[in-house]
Amino acid sequence: MVNLVPWTKSNLKVDDVPVAIVSLDDASNRRSTLIKRGFDSELVEYYWPACDMRNISACDLRTRKEYFDFKNTYKRPPIPAELGCFFSHSQIIKWFTKQNSPSQLIIFEDDVIPSNPRAFKQLADLASCLSEAAYSGHTYILHLGVRPEQLKLPLLRRISKKTINVPGLQLFDLADKTSEIWRSHAYIISKSAAIKYQDVTHDTVILADDWRFIMNTTKCKLLIAQPALFTQIDPSLARQSESNFTFYSDKYSIEKSAIFNSIANTAALITRQLCRRVLALVYSVLPYKRLF
Numbered sequence: 001m002v003n004l005v006p007w008t009k010s011n012l013k014v015d016d017v018p019v020a021i022v023s024l025d026d027a028s029n030r031r032s033t034l035i036k037r038g039f040d041s042e043l044v045e046y047y048w049p050a051c052d053m054r055n056i057s058a059c060d061l062r063t064r065k066e067y068f069d070f071k072n073t074y075k076r077p078p079i080p081a082e083l084g085c086f087f088s089h090s091q092i093i094k095w096f097t098k099q100n101s102p103s104q105l106i107i108f109e110d111d112v113i114p115s116n117p118r119a120f121k122q123l124a125d126l127a128s129c130l131s132e133a134a135y136s137g138h139t140y141i142l143h144l145g146v147r148p149e150q151l152k153l154p155l156l157r158r159i160s161k162k163t164i165n166v167p168g169l170q171l172f173d174l175a176d177k178t179s180e181i182w183r184s185h186a187y188i189i190s191k192s193a194a195i196k197y198q199d200v201t202h203d204t205v206i207l208a209d210d211w212r213f214i215m216n217t218t219k220c221k222l223l224i225a226q227p228a229l230f231t232q233i234d235p236s237l238a239r240q241s242e243s244n245f246t247f248y249s250d251k252y253s254i255e256k257s258a259i260f261n262s263i264a265n266t267a268a269l270i271t272r273q274l275c276r277r278v279l280a281l282v283y284s285v286l287p288y289k290r291l292f
Helices: 028-036 041-045 065-074 080-097 119-135 191-201 211-218 235-246 250-261 263-284
Strands: 003-006 016-023 104-109 112-114 140-143 156-158 170-174 186-190 221-226 230-232
Touching: 003 041, 003 119, 016 028, 016 041, 016 080, 028 041, 065 080, 080 104, 080 191, 104 119, 104 191, 119 140, 119 186, 140 211, 186 191, 191 211, 211 221
Parallel strands: 003 016, 016 104, 140 221
Antiparallel strands: 104 186, 112 230, 140 186, 156 170, 170 221
16 A cells, blocks of 8 residues: 655655645645645645746746747747746656655646545555556556546547456546647656656656647556546636647647638538547447556
């Protein structure tokens, strides 16, 4: 059985899973709310200080190399909050790669909401079930709160409960390299995946929740827990996530514009989505697969 401990704990043991809650220093109200929602007070007290870029001016932003890296990837300029979010997550993961004993890390953002009273017990059980795979060097990221509407089209394979058996939960392997999965409010990352993440992002700036980019560049397995263990309902983040989806690439923007200008394209899109939905349903009923 693993132990969920603050990332600041000294002398981390093999069975320890450090937990880092990303929070701005002045967000004490959010942290108090986390405790009311059932988070261990010690985990909240020793939060990870988020990178605060709220006071960065547009002129200053355009002088940074990261601004142009982001713009080259997404074909649009970043906003300060997006860079701050990326820096916060990447710095945590960089710290994790330098730790000797732990093989898994849990990252939360400070506006997460446990989806049920058993969420923390289920989280510990999940980390325990995955510990052997993590120790063995397998690369995976387990998303703990994908929004239901994002799971209608991606191709998902059920993971056999012979390897991951947590009551009330089913794990899925995202077999779809083109799917749009967003938000980075709650996830587990293995040590091997963290090292690959660090290798990719040390000179590349991305959206912290661009799981498609992360999955395709690191070749990590992206697992999804269903139903979601931790949700996030902050309206500003929801709008940002939709913005991420809209501006993912020039190709997508052009396609979206063409859809509105052409009934034929609209019909074609509907047909593709229906076919995609059917394929997703076929994948969902395939025989269970082993985790690794």
